[in-house]
Amino acid sequence: MARVVFPEHLLRHTGGQRELELFVDNYRELLAVLEERWPGIRGPLNKSAVAIDGQIYQGAFLEPVHADSEVFFMARIEGG
Numbered sequence: 001m002a003r004v005v006f007p008e009h010l011l012r013h014t015g016g017q018r019e020l021e022l023f024v025d026n027y028r029e030l031l032a033v034l035e036e037r038w039p040g041i042r043g044p045l046n047k048s049a050v051a052i053d054g055q056i057y058q059g060a061f062l063e064p065v066h067a068d069s070e071v072f073f074m075a076r077i078e079g080g
Contacts, residue, residue, distance in 0.1 A: 002069040004030070009075055010048065013041045023067065027052065027060040030071065048073045 001021035006014050015038070024030045027050065035042045050060050051072040057063060058076065065071060 001067060002030070002065050002071055004034075004071045005073070007048075007072075007074055010041075010044055010073055013038055013044050024065050026065055027057075027063045027071075030065055045073060047076065049076045050074070 001023055003019060003021055005019045006017070011018065022030065022033055024033055031042055031045060034045065050057050051070075051074065052060060052063055052065060053069050056074075
């Protein structure tokens with residue numbers, strides 16, 4: 001199962017749950033499962049960056065998520 005980790009700023013949307021494990025095939029499916037579990041979380045997740053197996057994405061819609069993947073959500077870093 002893929003390990004999914006949420007940072008502090010998302011805990012209010014997950015009821016305080018910092019991590020969970022899920023069976024999903026890609027990031028799109030991961031978002032759908034999380035939205036089903038916590039309605040309304042998709043908006044904050046879309047405003048976050050995500051690291052899948054150490055690679056950071058600003059948008060990872062079709063990126064694969066494997067059974068042994070680690071998915072970390074994080075606040076986006078803005079530059080100027």
